[in-house]
Amino acid sequence: MFTGIVQGTANIVEIRELEGFRTHVVALCDALRAGLELGASVAHNGVCLTVTAIDGERVSFDLMRETLRLTNLGALEVGESVNIERAARFGDEIGGHAMSGHIISMAEVVAIDEAPNNRRLWFALPAEFGRFVFEKGYIGVDGISLTVGDVRRTLGRIEFSVNLIPETLERTMLKHRLPGAKVNIEVDPQTQVIVETVERVLAARA
Template sequence: MFTGIVEELGEVTGVEHLGDASRFRLRGPVVTEGAKHGDSIAVNGVCLTVVECAGDEFTADVMAETLHRSSLGALTVGSRVNLERPTAVGARLGGHIVQGHVDGTGEILERKPSEHWEIVKISLPADLARYVVEKGSITVDGISLTVVDAGPDFFTVSLIPTTLALTTLGLKQPGEAVNLEVDVVAKYVERLLGAREETK
């Protein structure tokens, strides 16, 4: 489990296409400290398993399902990525509960800079819109954010200078894709209420 508090802005240093999968090599001095084979690291919000770790780099395999559902397939050598290690039991939950299971992708539609923050408008797939509410939580490229406005096919978030400086959202421009993970609590509530209706 993750919290959506990005630990560092890493970099893709290698991409190997394997037909129905890809192997990525990524640099991240913070997240590789103490990392070993089998550990999990979130890359732009996608929970990946460490295959090998050497120095400040690690490799991870990404299967076709993940490449199709997320924006990882668009990564190339030099791409910057948000990196986060799983939260430790007993640690502070700085963001919200993030599984690292991307629900879909959105597209940055608009950026409106202000003096001290920036409003970013992001498209929202129709099947995810019901889970996104004003002042609720959403994960964008692995970043735990609060929804400002929630429309039928978009939402907006307000980014503070720290987020702009230390994550990919400070770099991405309109037209670029981002990974989205909606609040898992909303999905469980929907499923439980649906099951209760079916038994009436």
């Protein structure tokens, strides 16, 4: 489990490609690597990945075909960076919201509103996922726990905004996201369960 509180960023220092398969090697600083073991879970841009090798600061993670298709990790190149969060442990403070590291879709940055000490990003998401997005609800964007601001429902897609404080911009890769960029989206698991349960009940009654 993750909390959506990104602990830092890490550079991709090597990529090994096979057909439908990729290995990312990232350079993790001492703080992010402390106590890390083979088989541990680490979120990259919100995607739950498993540690497959540790060689000093160089830590390897394997990406399967579905991960490459569904997330923005498949488009990354050596020299780019990812948001990093270590898996939560019992007793840790949950400062964001419970997240699984399972991405449902990518969203596109469609607009940026700048204001003193604030930045608002607007994203477009396929309409099929709109039923999980509510004003003031939780959402995971590239692994960051955020609160949904405004929601606009249009033909074929839904647009929603999030407001970012300077700390979030400083600590994460969202400061580099420009219109046209793709981000990973995880909806709040509790919201997803409630919505799907209500849909099943209503369908059964119908």
